[in-house]
Amino acid sequence: MRTHLVLSFALIALGATACARQAQSAPAPQTPAQTTATQTPATRASGGPGAFSVPNADPFPSTYQPFPARATLIRNATIMTAAGPTLRGTSILLQNGKIAAIGTNVAAPADAVVLDGTNKFVTPGIIDDHSHLGVYSAPGTSGNSDGNEATNPVTAYVWAEHSVWPQDPQFPRNLAGGVTTLQVLPGSANLIGGRSVVLKVVPARTVQGMKFPGAKYGLKMACGENPKRVYENRGPSTRMGNVAGYRTAWINAEAYRRRWDKWNADHQGDPPSRDLNNETLAEVLRGNIYVHNHCYRADEMAQMIDIANEFGYKIRSFHHGVEAYKIADLLARDSISASVWADWGAFKMEAIDAVKANAALVHHAGARTIIHSDDPSGSQRLNQEAAKAMYAGRDVGVTVTEDEAIKWITANPAWALGLQDRIGTLEVGKNADVVLWSGDPFSVYSRTEKVWIDGALMFDRSDPAERWRTDFELGFVPELRLPGGSR
Amino acid sequence: MRPLTLGSIALLCATPLIVGAQTVAITGGRVYTMTGAPIDNGTVILRDGRVAEVGANVAVPAGAQRIDATGKIVTPGFINSATELGLVDIGLERDTRDQSARGKDNIAAAFTVWEGFNPASVYLAPARNEGITTVVIAPSGGIIAGQAAVVDLVKGSISDMLVRAPVAMIADVADHQNNGPSARGELLVRLRELLEDTRAYSRRKADYERAATRDFAASRLDLEAMIPVVEGREPLVVAADRASDIEAALRIAREYNLKLIIAGGAEGWLVADKLAAAHVPVFTGAMSNIPSSFSTLGSYQENAAQLKRAGVDVVLIGDAGTGDAETFNVRNLKQEAGNAVAYGMSWDDALRAVTIVPARVLGIGDRYGSLEAGKVANVVVWSGDPFEFSSRAEHVFVRGTEIGTPSRQDMLEQRYRTLPPDYRKPQ
Numbered sequence: 063m064r065t066h067l068v069l070s071f072a073l074i075a076l077g078a079t080a081c082a083r084q085a086q087s088a089p090a091p092q093t094p095a096q097t098t099a100t101q102t103p104a105t106r107a108s109g110g111p112g113a114f115s116v117p118n119a120d121p122f123p124s125t126y127q128p129f130p131a132r133a134t135l136i137r138n139a140t141i142m143t144a145a146g147p148t149l150r151g152t153s154i155l156l157q158n159g160k161i162a163a164i165g166t167n168v169a170a171p172a173d174a175v176v177l178d179g180t181n182k183f184v185t186p187g188i189i190d191d192h193s194h195l196g197v198y199s200a201p202g203t204s205g206n207s208d209g210n211e212a213t214n215p216v217t218a219y220v221w222a223e224h225s226v227w228p229q230d231p232q233f234p235r236n237l238a239g240g241v242t243t244l245q246v247l248p249g250s251a252n253l254i255g256g257r258s259v260v261l262k263v264v265p266a267r268t269v270q271g272m273k274f275p276g277a278k279y280g281l282k283m284a285c286g287e288n289p290k291r292v293y294e295n296r297g298p299s300t301r302m303g304n305v306a307g308y309r310t311a312w313i314n315a316e317a318y319r320r321r322w323d324k325w326n327a328d329h330q331g332d333p334p335s336r337d338l339n340n341e342t343l344a345e346v347l348r349g350n351i352y353v354h355n356h357c358y359r360a361d362e363m364a365q366m367i368d369i370a371n372e373f374g375y376k377i378r379s380f381h382h383g384v385e386a387y388k389i390a391d392l393l394a395r396d397s398i399s400a401s402v403w404a405d406w407g408a409f410k411m412e413a414i415d416a417v418k419a420n421a422a423l424v425h426h427a428g429a430r431t432i433i434h435s436d437d438p439s440g441s442q443r444l445n446q447e448a449a450k451a452m453y454a455g456r457d458v459g460v461t462v463t464e465d466e467a468i469k470w471i472t473a474n475p476a477w478a479l480g481l482q483d484r485i486g487t488l489e490v491g492k493n494a495d496v497v498l499w500s501g502d503p504f505s506v507y508s509r510t511e512k513v514w515i516d517g518a519l520m521f522d523r524s525d526p527a528e529r530w531r532t533d534f535e536l537g538f539v540p541e542l543r544l545p546g547g548s549r
Numbered sequence: 550m551r552p553l554t555l556g557s558i559a560l561l562c563a564t565p566l567i568v569g570a571q572t573v574a575i576t577g578g579r580v581y582t583m584t585g586a587p588i589d590n591g592t593v594i595l596r597d598g599r600v601a602e603v604g605a606n607v608a609v610p611a612g613a614q615r616i617d618a619t620g621k622i623v624t625p626g627f628i629n630s631a632t633e634l635g636l637v638d639i640g641l642e643r644d645t646r647d648q649s650a651r652g653k654d655n656i657a658a659a660f661t662v663w664e665g666f667n668p669a670s671v672y673l674a675p676a677r678n679e680g681i682t683t684v685v686i687a688p689s690g691g692i693i694a695g696q697a698a699v700v701d702l703v704k705g706s707i708s709d710m711l712v713r714a715p716v717a718m719i720a721d722v723a724d725h726q727n728n729g730p731s732a733r734g735e736l737l738v739r740l741r742e743l744l745e746d747t748r749a750y751s752r753r754k755a756d757y758e759r760a761a762t763r764d765f766a767a768s769r770l771d772l773e774a775m776i777p778v779v780e781g782r783e784p785l786v787v788a789a790d791r792a793s794d795i796e797a798a799l800r801i802a803r804e805y806n807l808k809l810i811i812a813g814g815a816e817g818w819l820v821a822d823k824l825a826a827a828h829v830p831v832f833t834g835a836m837s838n839i840p841s842s843f844s845t846l847g848s849y850q851e852n853a854a855q856l857k858r859a860g861v862d863v864v865l866i867g868d869a870g871t872g873d874a875e876t877f878n879v880r881n882l883k884q885e886a887g888n889a890v891a892y893g894m895s896w897d898d899a900l901r902a903v904t905i906v907p908a909r910v911l912g913i914g915d916r917y918g919s920l921e922a923g924k925v926a927n928v929v930v931w932s933g934d935p936f937e938f939s940s941r942a943e944h945v946f947v948r949g950t951e952i953g954t955p956s957r958q959d960m961l962e963q964r965y966r967t968l969p970p971d972y973r974k975p976q
Contacts, residue, residue, distance in 0.1 A: 201842045231840055287641070391968045408672060408877035409640035416877070417958045423965065438839055446884065449938035457941065458962050506887030506936055539840055540819060540847040542855070544893070 114333065117322065117341040118350070122223060124273035126262060129518035133157040135170040136498060139179025144186050144473040145487035148465055154184055156494035159517040163490060177512075183503055185468055186488050187242025187495030187515065189475035190441045191354070191401055192381050192434035195233055196226030196246055196261070196269070200438065206230075210249035211256065212292050216311045218281065219338035220256035222248050226269040231539065232438040234530040237263040237521050239442030240497040240510045243274060245479055250284035250356040251292040253307045257342055258282055258354060260479055262515055265530050278480045280378070281346050283308070285357035285366060286412045305365060312373040315343030352378035352480060354401075358412035360388035367396060379478045381434060383424075384416040390427030399430035399478050403440070404450040421448075421470060422455020422462050432478055433470045444471040449504040464504055493517075572596045573949065574609040575930060578618030583625060583905040583919035593623055595926040598949035603920050616944055618930045624900065625920055626682025626927030626947065627935075628907040629882045630832055631812060631866035634673060634684050635666040635700075637876055649690035652771075655729035656743060658778075659770035660695025662688040663714050666707045672876045674956035677702040679880035680935065680942035682927035683712065683917060685907075687719050687786070692728050692739055694719040696774060697786065699911055701927065703947045704954075716911050717784040718775070722794050723813055723844055737797055742766045744805050747775040784808040784912075786832070790815035791844040799827055810910065812866070815845040818852045821859035830862035830910045835889035853902070854893030864910055865889055865902040887936035899936065 115121075134156045141149040141164065155163040157171065170176050197209040208225035211217045226246060236244065241263050248255035259269070260277035289304055298304045318340035325333050345351040353370070357363045357380050370377050379399040380386060384407055386393060386400040393400055402424070407416020417423075425431040433448045435441035452467040469486075476486025485493050494517035501508040513521035522528060526543075573595040580591030582603055592607040593600065609615065638645035647665040650657035663686060676684070682702055688695035698714035700707070721728055722736055730736040746765040750772040756762045757769070765772060777783035787798040790813045799820075802809035811817065812832040817824060824831060835853045840846040849855075857863045865885050867878065886899040894902070908918025916925050926949035933940040944951055955963075964970045 200840050201846070203843075235838055387962075387965050388968075388970070405878060405881070408638070411639060411642060414639060415961055417962050419962045423962070427968065438841075439836060442838075443836070443888075446938065450884075453938050453941075458966065504938060506884060506938060507891050509891055535840075538846050540816070542818060542847070542849045542851060544851065 115336065116333075117336060118345055122221075122270055122273075124275040125268065125270045126264070126266070126273055126275055128159050128516035129264065129520065131156070131159060131494075131514075131517035131519070133162075133171045133174040134177065134514065134517070134519070135168060135174050136177045136179040136182075136184055137168075139182050139184045139498070140502075141184045141488060142465065142468045142503070143488040144465075144469045145489050146465070153179075154488060154496070156496060156514060156517045159494055161488055161490055161492050161494050161496075164488060177498070179498065181501065182511065183499040183501060183508070184488065185240070185445075185497050185499065185503055186472040186486055186492075187497055187513065188240040188444050188471050189243045189479070189486060190236075190241050190435050190444060190471075191245045191379065191432055191475040191478045192436045193236075193244040193246050193438075193441055194249065194436070195236060195244060195438060195441070196228065196230045197222055197248065198438075199227045199230035200232050210251035210292075212249075212251035215252050215289055215293050215298060215307050216254045216339065217248075217252050217256050218254045218311070218340075218342040220248060221259065221279075222246050222257060222282075223259035223269045223273065226259065226261070226272070228266050228269055228272060229532040229534045231532045231534050233263055233265075234521075234532060236438070236441050237513055237530065238510060238523070240445065240499075240503075240513055241441055242495040242497075242513065242515050242520075243476075243479070243481070243485055244441075245280060245354070245475075247280065247282045247354065250282070250288045253284060253289050253298070253304055254311055254343070255282035255284060257351070260481070264515060264520060265532075274481070279342075279345070279351045280354045280479070281342060281351050283353060283355045283366075285355065285362045286359060287410055288356070301362070305369065308366075308369055309372070311339075311343060312347075312369070312375075315340045315347060316373065319344035319347050346375050347373065349376070352376075352478070354379050354381055354478070356381045358382050358384050360385035363389055364392060367392065367398070378480075379432065382413075382436070384413050384420065386429075387417060387420045387423035388415075390424045390429050393424065393429035394427050397430070399432055399474060400424045401432040401434040401475070401478065402451075403436070404433060404447040404454070418450065418454035419458045419460065421451035422458070422460040425462055425466065425470075426455070426460045430474050430477060431470050432474045434475070445499075445503040445508070446506060447471075449506075452504065464502075467504065571949070572601075572610055572613040573616060573926075573946065573951075574613040575616045575618050575623055575928065575944070576609065578621045578623040578930060580623040580920060581625075581900060582921060583901060584921055591623065593920055593928060595928065595946060595949045598926055600920055600922055600924045600926050600928070602922055616930060621943065622931040622933065622935060622940075623920070624929050624931065624935055625904045625918055626929050626945065627680050627882055627903045628683045628685075628911075628918065629676070629681050629866065629879050629903075630685045630864050630907045630911065632676075632684045632686055632879045633689070633876055634676060634686055634702075634879055635668065635670045636662060636686055636688075638667065638670050638672060640876070648688050650688060650695050652691050652693070652695075653768050654766070655691040655739070656693045656767045656771050657688070657691050657695045658693045658718060658743075658767065658772075658774040660688055661698075661715070662686060662695050663698040663700070663707055663711060666698075666700070666710075668704075668706055668710060671957040672879070673702050674954050675877065675958060676879040677945055677947065677952060678942065678956060678959075679883070680929040680931065680945055681879055681882060682929070682945060682947045684879060685716060685911065687717075689719065689721070690728075692720060692722075692730070692736060693743065693771070693775075694721060699913060701925070701947050702952075703950070704952060712917070713911065713913055715774075715777075715783060716913075717786045717810065718778045719786050719788070719812075721788040722798060723788045723790050733794065733797070737801065739766070740801060743771075743775065744779055744801070744807075747772050747779045751776050751779065778807060779805060781806050781808050784810050784910075786810045786812050788812045790842075792816040792819040792847065794844065795820050796823065799823055799829065802829070803827065814856070815852065816847040817861070818849065818855040819847055821856050821861060824856065825860035828862075830864060830906075831856050832864045832866045834866055834885050835892055835894070836885055850888060850892040853889045857894055857898055857902075862906055862910055863894075863898075863902050864907045865899065883936050884938075890936065896936075
C-alpha cells in the first residue's frame, strides 16, 4: 500500500529507475504485412542451411484462440455503444465471438445464456493504450523490473513482449476492471524505448497466447525530463540533446529503409545486413508501426510534430500530454490523439501545468481524446478517471456527454491502436468484447459484473470460484472470502 | 541550560485562530451533522468562525449571508489524514521537498515537519476547492520520520493554520529495506531500543545533563520528542502493511503502553479482530488491490470495510496513486470514500471515515469533524452526493470563511479556454 508515509523513498527510486510514471513507453504489436520481403518465397524465413532471416516477418506470432463461448443475450439494458447515443431498454446478442445483434426485439438463440440487464449498463470492453502490465509486474521487485532497457538512449531494438510475464497478478485485476485490450509499452527512460505489444487480457502460458492477432506494433518514444535524467552523465542531458538524438536515429533509419526497400525490389546480390534497431524504425517510416510519444509539454509536442514531418512519419498519440489543452488545435489539425490522465500532475516540472479539464478541452477542440492509465491501479478504474475528466469539463463550461466520454476509454484508444474496425464500439460485426456494469459506469459506486472477450465470459463477479488466479497468486496471495461469496 | 522542549510549540498552536467574522446561514440542505440523523431542510449558522446553530427550525439572524442549499448536501469539511500538502510541491524537485529529515541513524523524532510548511503552496487551493478543509501533514522516511501536524487550509502563516502540532509521531516498519536496518527484526530492535532509551532519559534527565548516563540511541532532542509517545499522550502512527508487521506493532504498543495507529494496513483484514481488541485505529484506503510488494500481497479494496465490520476505527486516506496522491490529489479522498462504499462499507460509515472518525482519532474531535454548535466552522455545501464524480463542492467554508481562491489550474484553464491564448490578458 502506498501511503505517503512510505512514499518518499519510492519517489526517489522512481527518479533513478524510471518506473512507470516517470518512464513510459510506446504502443502496439502487429502482424500484418510489413515489408514486401515477407511475401517473397525466396526470402521467407525458414531457418536451416541456405536460408536467412528477414526483417519483420512476425517472428513471435500470436497463438491466441478465443475461449469457449456460449451465445449470450443481455436483455433490457442501457447500452453505451461508443458509436452513437445510449440505447435504453435494449438487448445485445453476443454470438460466435461477435456482436450479432443490438435492438429492442432480439430473439435468443436456442442455446443462449439470457441475462436480465434491467438497471444495468453495457459498454464495449475498456481499452488502455498505456499499460506496463507484465513488464513492470507485481510485486514490483527488481527481479520483475523489465520495462526500461535504460542502457542506451535509443533502443528501438527491444520489444516489450519479450519482457511480459503472463503470470503478472495485475492482469486478472485489470480484467475485473473491465479492461479487455491493453497496449503494453516499454518505459520512458529512453528517447526511443522500443516496440509495444497489444494484448488481450486473458490467461495464457505465453505472451504469444495473449497477443492480439493482427494488431500493429507501436513504437515508444519519450520527450523531456526522463531521458535527460537517466542519461544525465552520458547524454543526452538536455532537451536539445534529446532532439538531436531522435533526428540522428531517424537519419540512420532512413538510409536503412532505402537499402532494404531497394533490395526487396530488385534482389540484387546479398541482402543488406539486418539491424534490429533500424528494422523497427524503418517500419515506422513505412507506416507499419504507430508512434506513441510520451510528451508532457505543449512546446515539446509541437517540436515532435515537426520531427515527424521532417522524416515523414505520423504520431498516432501523444501520451500523458498534460499540456495537450494548450495545443489542442494542432493535435486536431494533424489527427494526433491525446492519451491523458484525468487528474495526475505536479510530480515533476513538466507536469506542473496539469489541469483537470485537459481531456475535455482537447475533445472540445476536435482532437481525439483518450484517457489512459500508465498505472496498474488507474487502469482498473478508467471509467472513474473518464468520469472525473468529463465533469471537470463541465466545470469550465465544456459539456462532454457520457456518450462522448465513453469513447475516451473505448473507441478512441481502439483507433490509437489501429483496431477501430474490430473493437472499441458495440456495433454488429465487431468483436464481442463487452462489459456488464452494475450501474452507470460514470458513477463511483458502479462495478463490473461480467466481462466478455470475443464472446467468451472471462470475468464474473458473482462466481469467485471461477476467478482467474495467476500462478504467482497461488500460495502467495491470501484469499479474501466474504460472506455470500461474491467480491 | 534547560533543554528545549517542543511541547511549548504545541501549546501555542492548540487554539485555531478564528478568521470568519461574517455570519452565514446555510439553509434548505440535507445536513449531515455526524452526531445524529441527517436533518432535511436544515439550517446551519456560522458565526465568528464557529458553528453557532444547527437544526431544522433555526431562525436566520438578520444580516446573515444566506446560502441556499435546497436540494444540496451539507457536511463537515473533509479531513485527509495522510498528506504531504505544503511539504512537497513538485515531487522530483528537491528544492520543493521538505517531508523527510536526515535525522540520526534513521531516527528523526525531533523533526517538526510543519516548521518547513509552505503556506503559499499552489496545491492547497485544489484540495480546498474540492471540499478538503483540514489535513494531516506528515513526515516520511526512516524508522521514526518525525512529528505530524493537523492544519486547516486557511490563508495565513503556518501559525494561523495549525490545529494541533504535534498530533502524532510517525514510524515506519513497512519499509525496513530503505530505513537503515536490513531485516524486520533488526528494525524492531531499533524501535525498542529507542523506546527504552526514551524511558531512561525521561527518568534521568539531570544525570544526562551531567553526562552521567550511558550513551543513548538517539539525540537529546529526539529522546525529548519521544517522551509524550512513551507516556501514551501522543499517538505513534506506524506504517505497516504485512499482517505480521501489524502484529509486531501491536506487540510493541502493548509492551510499552503506546497509543498506536496503523497507517497503510494493507493486510489489516487478516488481523482485524486483534486491531479491534486493541482499539487501534487504521488509516487506509479503498482503491488498492495489487500485491505491489511482498508486504502487500493481501491487498483488497474490501479491506476498509472488513476492518470496520470487525469494529476497528477506520480513517480513509488516499492510496491509489503515488506522490501526487498526497499533493495534487489530496482532493480525491471522496473517490476513495466512494470506492469504500462500492466495496462494502456503508455510505454513512464512509462519510464518518473522512470527518468525525479522523477528528476523534487525531484528538480534535471536540472541535472538528461534526456540525454542532461550538465546533470550528469547516463546512461544505455539495451539489449532490459528495462521493459522486457528478457532485461539486459548491461552497467550502474553513473557519467560517469561504476562501474560493481560484487555483493555478483554474487560471490555466481560463487562459487556454480559447486558442491561441492571450498572454497579456489578466486571469
